[in-house]
Amino acid sequence: MANLTTDFIPCMLIPLQQHYLLLPNSTIAEVIPMPRISPADNKPDYWVGQYAWQNQQVAIIDLESIIEQKPYHHDQANKLCVLYSINDNQLPAYGLPCHGAPQLIHLNESALRLVQDDNDLSPYLHCRTHIGNKIAFIPNLDKLEEIIVQHF
Numbered sequence: 001m002a003n004l005t006t007d008f009i010p011c012m013l014i015p016l017q018q019h020y021l022l023l024p025n026s027t028i029a030e031v032i033p034m035p036r037i038s039p040a041d042n043k044p045d046y047w048v049g050q051y052a053w054q055n056q057q058v059a060i061i062d063l064e065s066i067i068e069q070k071p072y073h074h075d076q077a078n079k080l081c082v083l084y085s086i087n088d089n090q091l092p093a094y095g096l097p098c099h100g101a102p103q104l105i106h107l108n109e110s111a112l113r114l115v116q117d118d119n120d121l122s123p124y125l126h127c128r129t130h131i132g133n134k135i136a137f138i139p140n141l142d143k144l145e146e147i148i149v150q151h152f
Helices: 063-068 141-151
Strands: 009-015 020-024 028-033 047-053 056-061 079-084 093-098 103-107 125-131 134-139
Touching: 009 093, 020 125, 047 093, 056 063, 056 141, 063 134, 063 141
Parallel strands: 020 134, 056 093
Antiparallel strands: 009 020, 009 103, 028 079, 047 056, 079 093, 125 134
């Protein structure tokens, strides 16, 4: 008999501007209506700004801009997804603009179907996967947090 796993992981499917982001639910600190974000001077194009969250400044970055290396236009973002840092460094949390409400889903290994044309993946992505009829980014959070700390 085949050894099938039935372990489900609670995940959040987060709508970005043109893509979706798939993250374990445990990395999400809070999803809030888009606040006023303080602009940041002399930062890379993907750096949206900063926001005072729980008495600390958190960087707000655009994942699509980092991955696709193009400028960000956040005028349509209506939510802010605050993520806990997965590394023990100077970055306790950071934020990503969302273009809609994140959706809680439960996935197991058999539900993930990797996109096969991932030859030109950004170093900030582990992979892309099919979730139903959507394609979602699974980010490389270590690399992402590394670049945020460099510029914070």
